[in-house]
Amino acid sequence: MQYNVITGTDFDEKYLEKIMALDAIVYESEYVGVLENMVNRYRVNKKTFVCIENADTGELVGYINFFPTTDELYDSITNTSPVIRDDDIAPHEIAEYNNEANHLFILSIAINPAYQSDKEAVITLGNGWIDYLCRLQNEYNYPITDITATAVSHSGMKFLRNYMFIQTRKLTDGNIVYICKEKFLEKLLKKDLYFKSYKDDIYLLYPFADNPNNQKADALFNEKKHLMETGQIPDIPMALLEGINDCLNYECKSAVASDLETVYLDEFRLLHTTDDYAPAGEEIVVGEESAYAIITTHKPTRMYVLTLLIPNCEFSTTQVEDQMSYDYMKIADPKNPGCYIEIHEYMKRTYGLLECGDGKCLLCMSNKPKNHNEFQNIMAAEVYNSMHIDYRIHSKMVEEWCTTNYAQYDYYEVYLSDTVIAFILNDFLEDIFDRIAITATYAFIAELIMFQNTALAKTNIKISNVLANDNDISHEEILNLYHDFGKTVHFWEIKNYKYTGTQAEAACITKAFGNEELKQIYYEHQEFLDHIVELKAAQIESRNGNVINVVATFLAIIQIQSFIVEPLAAFYKNMGIEVIYADQTFNTLLVCGSLTFLLVWYILRRKKKRIHKRNISKR
Structure with missing residues (x-):
């Protein structure tokens, strides 16, 4: 469908009646203003509307009402007003455009519901508005400093997100103030915008572990099992729990499924930001979205996999993936309203679970993105609509990820990378x-x-910690490491899966995730540990041999006592010394020599320990 773009200088006050009628269709009654107020504001500044009409019928399809603000109104919107500023804005709070700086405020955005499903209508309105902003800057020399807005509907929030607005404050009435400034404004005016061309559900999978003394995790599963038994779980995570459990029981052998337990954890508000990752307390908030968390544990090894489900994700998928890659997956902190906490930190604080490997992402998609470059970023788990880079991925490996379909059945396609x-x-x-x-x-x-x-x-991780902190590892400690790993052997058996197609799918994912490479690292660590034990055994054997040699020497000296004492007794007799002192002299020499040997050995042993500790502290 074709649309015409008109601005506030192309119509008169009578046209405002059409705009007011559209407001009555789009907005809830509490947000529909008074025609007289709209007319009074229009009289102050007519360069405040961009509208689109049906090219065939002339029907008003949508509009954006915006205007420059006085400093007082700008401060009220961005800092002081506890509630939304709307139709209460008086004509004297609207400024004339000037040649130095202009703070714009979007009062309202509306598109006729009959046209909201037509993306062309939204894009035409948005482009028409941007073109008009550029005219104000370039033709009229009215520099735009920033643009603020509030949104009272879901579609309004989505429009602002798509047009580079970020959240700046939340009001007491539940509404949110948005702002577009600096490089966000630059991208807006360049029409460097991102529009999602597919639908998807995002599943984020995070691995965790703990130790047998962690009572928080045990309490977690007991509490959450009670919620399941009493039917206190939302429908969406309950559907996921039932789906995964049904597949485990139907497609897997009982030896695997019986050791796994899955419970619903919570519903989180997930932070969506940009790839300009700000420090804690200064997060850039594009928006928030519900994420449902379930957690599965392998009871014999106390390993866990946390799954976060974001159904119908409305934000940039590559930005979500980038946050996962950057370890910046934050949720609204339940203990500190208005603050965010990274998911690993939250799991450690709340349940005593520790990060144990990298997260992975499963996307259920409607289709590939229209832009092939975006699909490359999806498979690489890197942001496509970046705030600070303008180059694209150009990799044969990534291209292979994007073009190799590993599907084993006919109802889907599947593309695999080391992360996605x-x-x-x-x-x-x-x-x-x-x-x-x-x-x-x-x-x-x-x-x-x-x-x-x-x-x-x-x-x-355990082996690396042992090697880094203490090379003097015992054979028993190594056996314990091997024993813990042996408890996971079920996960490596391809015959765990009852069906050939499922076995093939599992083999493809295993290869893509690089598990064979991880296993090779484990085997290399294993060989190194075994080598350390062999060296230690050789050292102990050598040390025991030295002890035996010392004892043998000591006994040999005792055995030759008579050969030394007899000449010494004759010498003492000739010197007029009592012969009895010959035995005492030998015994004294023997004892002093032994004590001197022990003292030297003790000093050398302490010196060796100090050198060992110094080497450890340098690692």
Whole structure:
């Protein structure tokens, strides 16, 4: 459909009646203003509207109402007003454009519901508005410093996000003030914008571990099992729990499924930001979105896989992945309203669980992005719509990830990288519960492969810590490490999966995630530990040999006592010394020599220990 763009200088006051009528259709009654107030503001400054009309009928389809603010109004919007500023804005609070600095405020955005499904209408309105802003700057020499706005509807929030607005404050009435400034404003005016061209559900998988003394985790599972038994779990995570458990029981052998336990954890508000990662307390907030958390434990080894489900993600998928890669996956902190906490820190603080390997991402997608470069970024888990780089991925390896379809059945395509599974359905069903049921047939495999990852990471971390902190490891300690790893052997058996297609899917994910490389690192560590034990055994054997030699020498000296004492007695007799002192002299020499030997040995041993401790402290 074709649309025409008009501005506030192209119509008169009568046209405002059409705008007011559109407001009545779009907004809730409490946010519909008074025509007289709109007319009074329009009389102060007519360069305050951009509208689009149906090119065939002349019907008003949508509009954006904005204007420059006085310093007082700007301060009220950005700092002092506890509630939304809307139709209460008086004509004297609207400024004339000037040639130095202009703070703009968007009072309202509206698109007729009959046209909201037409992306062309939204894009035409947005582009028309940007073009008009550029005219104000370039033709009229009215520099724009920043643009503020508030949104009272879901579609309004989505529009502001797409047009480079970020959150700056939350009001007491629940509304949010947005702002577009600095490089966000630069990207807006250049039309360097991002619009999602596909639908997806995002599953983020994080590995954790703990120790047997962690009572928090045990209490967690007891509490959450009670919630499940009493039906106190939201529908979406309950569908995911049931889907994964059904697949484990149906597609896996009982030896694997019986050791796994899955519970619903919580619903988090996940932070969406930009790739300009700000420090704690200064986060750039593009928005928040619900993420449902479930957690699965392998009871014999106390390993865990946390799954965060973001259904119908409305934000940039590559930005979510980039936050995962950067370890900047933050949630609204339940203990500190208005603050955010990184997911690993939250799990450690709340449940005593420790990070144990890298996170992975499973995407259930409707289709590949229209732009192939974006799909490359998806598979590489790097942000596509970056705030500070303008180059693109150009890699043969990544291109292979994007073009190799590993699907084993005909209802989907699947593309794999070392971090991402792109699970693209031929029929992306609108019902989220139907999609969860289908995705669970692949998600349960990814979860089991994650336990392989976690087992290897946990063992390699333990070995690395042992080697870094104390080379003097015992054979018993090594056996304990091998014993813990042996408990995970079930995860490596391809015959765990009952069906050939599922076995093939598991083999592909295992290879893509680099588990074989991790296993090779484990074997190298294992060989090194065995070598250390062999060296230690040789050292002990050598030390025992030295002790035996010393004792043998000591006994030999005792045995030759008579050969030394008899000449010494004759010498003492000739010198007029009592012969009895010959035995005492020999015994004194023997004792003093032994004590001197022990003293030298003790000094050398202490010196060796000091050198060993100094070397450890330097690592």
